[in-house]
Amino acid sequence: MARRHDPGRRQRIIDAAIRVAAAQGIAGLSHRTVAAEADVPLGSTTYHFATLDELLIAALRQCNEGFATVLADHRALLDGSTDLAAGLATVLGVWLAGERTGVELEYELYLAALRRPALRPVAAEWTDAVTEALAPHTDPVTARAVVALMDGICLQVLLTDTPYDEGYAREMLGRVIAGPPPAR
Amino acid sequence: MARRHDPGRRQRIIDAAIRVAAAQGIAGLSHRTVAAEADVPLGSTTYHFATLDELLIAALRQCNEGFATVLADHRALLDGSTDLAAGLATVLGVWLAGERTGVELEYELYLAALRRPALRPVAAEWTDAVTEALAPHTDPVTARAVVALMDGICLQVLLTDTPYDEGYAREMLGRVIAGPPPAR
Amino acid sequence: MARRHDPGRRQRIIDAAIRVAAAQGIAGLSHRTVAAEADVPLGSTTYHFATLDELLIAALRQCNEGFATVLADHRALLDGSTDLAAGLATVLGVWLAGERTGVELEYELYLAALRRPALRPVAAEWTDAVTEALAPHTDPVTARAVVALMDGICLQVLLTDTPYDEGYAREMLGRVIAGPPPAR
Amino acid sequence: MARRHDPGRRQRIIDAAIRVAAAQGIAGLSHRTVAAEADVPLGSTTYHFATLDELLIAALRQCNEGFATVLADHRALLDGSTDLAAGLATVLGVWLAGERTGVELEYELYLAALRRPALRPVAAEWTDAVTEALAPHTDPVTARAVVALMDGICLQVLLTDTPYDEGYAREMLGRVIAGPPPAR
DNA sequence: AATGAATGAGCATTCATTCAT
């Protein structure tokens, strides 16, 4: 088994962890499953990451398949348009149409953070990234609400197997973004 | 050991499961932990619920501490008012201010449902209950969006330890409920 | 592997634990070593004894090779004689000359109890048994001191590889038993 | 990480080992725990002390918080008095009243020495130091018995959580020191 | 109908030690 001196070993473990989490969910992530996926001795995973949380955090933090990334890839769509809601609805559609594993992983992270405070900073990073991406187009409070609404819409899609309805998303995002209705 | 012929046994197991899930999270729920909490022999839990999923579903379905219940308790608040957003924001505040375990448990259900399709019907029941409660006050599509937004707002509160901001919730719910802004 | 339904399984595990502790010391006692010695699956040891301490306590409590047992076997030696010190010195010699494993195990118990409070009751039982055996022959306070002195003498023998000196033991035990010297 | 060429490194590792052993017991002593306590890389501990026993011996030999040290500190108490028993009982009280960690560590050494012959010389050093301190005040054989009795008394205190009874100790030490009772 | 016993798989983690650099 002469595989001593394997530079990049640490990175390969992280990559394997991401694959495992994507395939089996965060619950399926264990030192053993990751070691097997990375083709690395068990002790190696505990050497580089003393606890599972440590590994999980490293993996999630690197996992750049989140919505924020998709958003960045389509920045042009937002920048050029005056209709922010339409742009967001489109990007959301792209994201949800892509690899479901990435989408599910993102929400697994959110919700796993519910019980594991150690994960909250990572979850916060993800939402912050989206909020920041919206900053140039609207005020911060509205941006926060937009993120909240998008999260809620995605959860509904994921949990009810209802197909994503871009028109619906655009309409509702539009309402939030447009600001308060005129006084009656 | 003469506890044979215990008619409420099955129910007591369910109750214990809810307590366990509330206290330790769904991940902490096992035949053993539930048996201990219910003060019942281990075999009894597997007898009444062949698999863990079966027990989990029974427990969650009964768990009536969800937002829908709080909403029902404050129905008057919604019925009498013309300001639905304000009423919802208030009820949301009541729910989030109460036992956090109930809130966390509800969102943990979402997490579990992501990877365990067997739980999705239960998750759907919960959101449907809220949507239906809103039915008399707005159209179905808006109701769905309101639920989505409330979910997103709650997640932000739970995941970032930010205190719940009722004014913010009222404002944003108001925007969604008010309907599309006038064309410009 | 059809070894289901093995009555006496629990007892066999205890017996195996005693053999392991005698052979390798308390430090060598693990679920695995005991399971192997008892020719029983690993899970069986954890089923019958949820924690190692539980198994250790059960084993030590049953282990009747302690000094108290040897003392009981030679009760006649003490009862018939007016020279208690001589009797005790003789019994001590018999004990130390026997299987060293029993002697070492007894002191391992004493000293393991130093750091593991769970073991203290068992250690107390052992010393109490000796103290009670001495009760008919002397007052309780002297009995306690006799036990203390015997423990100290045994430790010296075990730790310095010095052979046991019965005359020395008899002399010193005699001084303690005789009571205070006349005032000068 | 520039902590190469650290002259006191070896000593700092020993000091850390003593702190670890005092705090968690000898069983809690490992290359890792010591390295962490000494704020030194893991490899450093294995470099300076090839095996754990080597480190343990070095640590114990230096550990000067034993009873012999306390005895030396109170030498005046013994020298000036004609009542050796009273003096010893007082010193014993001082030792047992101080940091329990030192007391427990000393007796843990006895435990370890039972099964690890490599430690016996160190254990012998400790008792010899006490015996020598008594040399000026009594004959060697009595001194040995005094040490034995003190060990037994201390064990009783440590194992039964009984408070130290100085009057009892003085009385019993007095009986041993006084020498044989007059023939009857 | 009910359950105590059983079990094999799995878990996170710790560890002493080796070794290439």
Place this chain on the structure above:
DNA sequence: TATGAATGAATGCTCATTCAT
């Protein structure tokens, strides 16, 4: 000389599930 990386073995323990009674 010093050390970070590596690793295989072992640890206590939990678990879902099966099954004979």
